[in-house]
Amino acid sequence: MPVYRIDNKKIMFPDPRLAEDDGLLAIGGDLCVDRLVLAYSNGIFPWYADGDPILWWAPKERFIICPSEIHVSHSMRKFFRKHEISIRINRDFADTMHRCRMKRENTEEGTWINDDMEAAYKKLCDNGLALSVESFIDGQLAGGLYGVSLGRCFFGESMFSDMENGSKVALILLSKILEDNGYVMIDCQFETEHLKSMGGKKISFEEYKALLAEGLNHA
Template sequence: MIWLDSDDISFPDPELYDPENGLVAIGGDLKPKRLWFAYQLGLFPWYNEDEDILWWCPDPRFVLYPDAIKISKSMRKILRDNVFEFTENECFEEVMRNCKTSERKGQDGTWINEELIKSFVTLHQFGKAKSFEVWQNGELVGGFYGVQVGNVFCGESMFSKVSNASKAGFIHFTAKYQNQWELIDCQIHSEHLESLGAKMIPKQDYLKLLKQQKP
C-alpha cells in the first residue's frame, strides 16, 4: 500500500496502479490544493473519522450520462407541480453539513469532517466546488454538492429531509446541465442513483474522459 507524504501532493497514477479493491493511497492531508489535484486524477477521499485518509479510484466506476437519466411518472408530476424550489451555490457549507449528519443505509459514521468541510468551502470560493439546493416552503430540505472538473461533475454527497427532495434536485440539475455535463461521477454504487440511470463503466473509460477535460 502506498503512503502519502503530507509535504508532497503527488499521488500514484490510478491508470497504472490498479489495486483490486480500488484503494490507491493512504495518508496525506485534506488541503484544498491536494483535493483539487486528486479529483483531476480521478481520486476521491472516503474513510471514517477515526481512520487515516483513504484515497480511492474504484474499478468499475459508477457514473451517470446526463442524457440517460430516468425520470419516473411520479417524479415528472412532482417536478411539474413545482413541489420544490431549486437554487445553486446559495449555501454550500450548509449543504455539506446536512450531508454530514444525514443517516445512510449500511454506513456507520461519516467521512465528512471539519477539515474536509473547510477545504471544500475554499474550493467552492474558487469556483471548483458547487452546491445544489432544494427548498420547500422556504426551508432547505435537500441538496447535493461536488467538484467540477471541466465538463465532468464529481458528485460527493446528497441529503434529503423530505421524501423525493434529493431525487428531484438531482433530476432538475441534471436536466439543466444536460448539454454541459458530459458525465456525472457517482463514484460507488447506490440503488438510489441506479434507479435514475447510473451504471458501472470501466475505470479506464472514466479516466480517459477525465484527461480530456480543461479544469
C-alpha cells in the same frame, strides 16, 4: 500491490491504475486545494473514518450518470407537475455539506464527512471548484447535494433529503443544467440502487479516464 504512503511535502499520487482491487490507492497526505484538485483530475478521491489517516481511492469500476441520460420516472414527473419546484446553486455550501453529514452520522454506515472534510471542501467552493445544489418544494428547503466541479465533470459527494424526493429534485434539475453546459458526466463513485434507478451505470476505469480527459480537455 502495495498501498502507497504519501506525505505533505510533495503534491503527487501514484498511477490510479495501481490501486488495490477494492480501490484503495494511497494513505496519508492532506486535504489542501491543490491536492484535492490533482486527485479528482485523476479519478482519485478521499474517503476515510474520522480519526484515521486519509485514505485515497480509485475504484477500478466507476458508477456515473451522463447528464443527458438522467431518468425521471413517471411518478417523479407527476410530482413535478403537482408541486412548485426549484433549485438554488450555492445557497449555503457549508450548510448543505453539514446537512449531508448529519443525515449520514445517525445511520448504521456512519459518515466520512468530518470537520477537516467540511473545511477542505468549503475552500474548494470558495475557489469555484465545488458547488452545492439545494432543492425547494412549495417554497420549503427539501434537500440538496454537493460535489466537486472541474472542467465539464461533476463529482458528486453526498446528498440529503428533508422532504420526500428532496435529493431527487436536486439531482434531476442539476443534471439539466449540466447537460445544457456540456458536462460529460456526474461521477457517483459507487453504485447504489437509488442512483441506478435514476440512470446510473457502471463503466470501466479506462472508459472513465476517457470521459475525464474529455471533460477536462486533456489530450
